[in-house]
Amino acid sequence: MRGEEAKAACPDIQxxxxxVARGKADLNTxxxxxSEVVSILAQSGKCERASIDEVYLDLxxxxxxxxxxxxxxxxxxxxxxxxxxxxxxxxxxDGDDFKESVRDWICRKDADRRDKLLGCGIIIVAELRKQVLxxxxxxxxxxxxxxxxxxxxxSGMNKPAQQTVVPYAAVQxxxxxxPIKKMKQLGGKLxxxxxxxxxxxxxxxxxxxxxxxxxxxxGINTGTWLWNIxxxxxxEEVQGRLLPKSHGSGKTFPGPRAxxxxxxxxxxxxxxxxxxxxxxxxxxxxxxxxxxxxTLHATAFRSKDSDSHKKFPSKSCPLRYGVTKVQEDxxxxxQAALREYMGPFGTKPQGNKKETWRxxxxxxxxxxxxxxxSGTSSIMxxxxxxxxxxxxxxxxxxxxxxxxxxxxxxxxxxxxSAETEAAMPPDKDMSITDTSPDLDNSYGNxxxxxxxxTCQDVSCQSNEATEFPTQSGSNxxxxxxxxxxxxxxxxxxxxxxxxxxxxxxAAPRSKQETQEDSTVSLTSNRGSLSSSxxxxxxxxxxxxxxxxxxxxxxxxxxxxxxxxxLPYEIQREFxxxxxxxKRPNAGKSKGDGSASSGIAHYFPPLKR
DNA sequence: ACGGGTGTGACT
DNA sequence: TAGTCACAC
Numbered sequence: 001m002r003g004e005e006a007k008a009a010c011p012d013i014q015x016x017x018x019x020v021a022r023g024k025a026d027l028n029t030x031x032x033x034x035s036e037v038v039s040i041l042a043q044s045g046k047c048e049r050a051s052i053d054e055v056y057l058d059l060x061x062x063x064x065x066x067x068x069x070x071x072x073x074x075x076x077x078x079x080x081x082x083x084x085x086x087x088x089x090x091x092x093x094d095g096d097d098f099k100e101s102v103r104d105w106i107c108r109k110d111a112d113r114r115d116k117l118l119g120c121g122i123i124i125v126a127e128l129r130k131q132v133l134x135x136x137x138x139x140x141x142x143x144x145x146x147x148x149x150x151x152x153x154x155s156g157m158n159k160p161a162q163q164t165v166v167p168y169a170a171v172q173x174x175x176x177x178x179p180i181k182k183m184k185q186l187g188g189k190l191x192x193x194x195x196x197x198x199x200x201x202x203x204x205x206x207x208x209x210x211x212x213x214x215x216x217x218x219g220i221n222t223g224t225w226l227w228n229i230x231x232x233x234x235x236e237e238v239q240g241r242l243l244p245k246s247h248g249s250g251k252t253f254p255g256p257r258a259x260x261x262x263x264x265x266x267x268x269x270x271x272x273x274x275x276x277x278x279x280x281x282x283x284x285x286x287x288x289x290x291x292x293x294x295t296l297h298a299t300a301f302r303s304k305d306s307d308s309h310k311k312f313p314s315k316s317c318p319l320r321y322g323v324t325k326v327q328e329d330x331x332x333x334x335q336a337a338l339r340e341y342m343g344p345f346g347t348k349p350q351g352n353k354k355e356t357w358r359x360x361x362x363x364x365x366x367x368x369x370x371x372x373x374s375g376t377s378s379i380m381x382x383x384x385x386x387x388x389x390x391x392x393x394x395x396x397x398x399x400x401x402x403x404x405x406x407x408x409x410x411x412x413x414x415x416x417s418a419e420t421e422a423a424m425p426p427d428k429d430m431s432i433t434d435t436s437p438d439l440d441n442s443y444g445n446x447x448x449x450x451x452x453x454t455c456q457d458v459s460c461q462s463n464e465a466t467e468f469p470t471q472s473g474s475n476x477x478x479x480x481x482x483x484x485x486x487x488x489x490x491x492x493x494x495x496x497x498x499x500x501x502x503x504x505x506a507a508p509r510s511k512q513e514t515q516e517d518s519t520v521s522l523t524s525n526r527g528s529l530s531s532s533x534x535x536x537x538x539x540x541x542x543x544x545x546x547x548x549x550x551x552x553x554x555x556x557x558x559x560x561x562x563x564x565x566l567p568y569e570i571q572r573e574f575x576x577x578x579x580x581x582k583r584p585n586a587g588k589s590k591g592d593g594s595a596s597s598g599i600a601h602y603f604p605p606l607k608r
Numbered sequence: 609a610c611g612g613g614t615g616t617g618a619c620t
Numbered sequence: 621t622a623g624t625c626a627c628a629c
Contacts, residue, residue: 027613054628245616248613248615293621
């Protein structure tokens with residue numbers, strides 16, 4: 001029920017509300033909580049942060065070790081928490097005997113090796129959940145099974161704060177009567193289609209269809225995937241990734257709250273950009289990562305006019321570090337999208353006051369996040385100073401600045417940012433374009449779901465951007481160059497600092513599990529966010545380790561002009577990373593063999 | 609059940 | 621690469 005109803009029914013009820021900052025919901029409390037739990041779980045095996053409160057753990061190694069060194073059957077006593085497990089296929093009626101049956105199952109000597117591993121997993125997971133509870137005060141639920149799909153399914157079967165196990169022999173029974181809509185990925189349109197188009201309601205029904213038949217209806221990949229999951233087969237690997245791949249900040253403006261003026265849109269974009277930037281700064285500071293693409297999403301409708309439900313296009317551009325830069329670029333992206341949305345007829349000559357459009361949703365997000373190799377302290381400082389530089393707001397400066405912004409500005413030459421006020425402080429900029437994939441590290445993962453948050457203290461969020469003042473402050477200006485043209489060209493050519501980073505090859509993480517992983521998915525509930533903070537150092541450590549791997553780059557990918565734009569200090573630092581042996585034979589970019597001009601194939605001279 | 613704020617991945 | 625769509629928490 002809604003809060004109001006609840007209050008009416010229970011006047012003394014304690015309702016917890018999501019914190020608000022900058023006029024919008026602030027989820028940092030939850031992000032921090034999630035990170036705390038991940039940092040604990042990641043110690044035990046490969047970990048994948050599946051969402052803000054969910055993780056998957058691949059405990060294969062830990063389980064195998066236990067089986068080899070101290071198998072359950074050799075233990076004199078089994079963890080009480082483990083004995084509380086729900087094991088599918090084992091009846092646990094009356095309260096006294098079931099722990100015995102669980103113990104028997106875990107210690108069964110004649111068990112299939114896979115189930116013996118599961119038995120170890122049960123003990124490990126029980127231990128982990130206790131540790132999470134003790135160290136964070138969050139409880140969590142878990143599923144222990146042979147793959148992600150089954151573990152996820154199981155984790156939701158006994159909540160809160162319990163764990164469920166799927167023995168190999170229980171898979172069929174579990175699945176046959178299970179409504180397909182309960183399976184991850186089938187909760188939406190595909191599940192509906194399966195139901196209405198093929199009459200499939202349960203996974204058991206799905207079992208009747210041949211792989212070919214399913215492929216005819218849903219394509220090769222989806223068809224095969226469906227055929228497999230009906231049999232409890234899921235080859236999905238647990239990704240070793242503890243950090244999010246993107247950051248976003250958005251807000252909806254339902255019904256009467258829809259935005260109707262450019263200046264209002266700009267106001268909210270500024271708020272959203274500010275939050276986004278704060279998070280980017282934390283990421284840089286804590287994880288040494290840089291995002292390189294900024295994307296603007298909006299939802300809109302045009303009152304009255306025909307096809308008022310046309311989609312508002314999303315737009316993106318290179319992400320430049322600096323709050324005002326993000327705000328500026330976001331607004332420019334919006335205007336570019338708006339013109340496209342309104343069509344050739346969107347031009348101004350519309351006498352009456354209010355616009356014909358209504359914005360019901362806005363969001364800005366940052367993606368293509370790459371690690372900065374360890375040891376690049378000057379690069380860190382560079383980006384930090386970038387964000388520190390306040391404003392030098394002069395229209396002339398703005399112009400130049402604009403010319404430099406590739407995508408976001410390409411459109412901004414014309415329109416009026418009139419009413420918008422606020423000096424747009426164009427600072428020196430450095431556009432970042434593109435990046436490369438995730439260099440995952442391998443750790444375990446887990447996810448928790450705070451059920452009741454009693455955290456009323458918004459300040460428990462740990463990142464105060466003291467290191468990355470979001471604005472104002474003295475200007476260190478002169479050490480970075482303000483030129484525009486060169487950077488613009490390099491941006492066009494898609495080369496920049498991040499391009500260099502991206503080639504830093506994630507050291508082959510080896511580690512190739514195959515089948516029969518003990519995968520765990522935990523879901524937690526409840527928790528009183530105590531002010532526990534500094535666990536951040538632990539996180540840093542984890543993240544730091546993987547960065548020590550060597551990295552290489554292709555000389556051919558560094559544009560001379562890009563290099564020239566870098567502060568001397570950074571040019572020097574980069575030089576230390578350059579690996580002559582990686583020099584390509586022919587001009588190529590991104591290793592895809594495509595030729596590219598304007599690329600230097602030699603070490604750029606240091607410039608001061 | 610529904611809505612808000614996020615986030616990921618497939619596909620074009 | 622940019623942009624859309626589906627799905628999930």
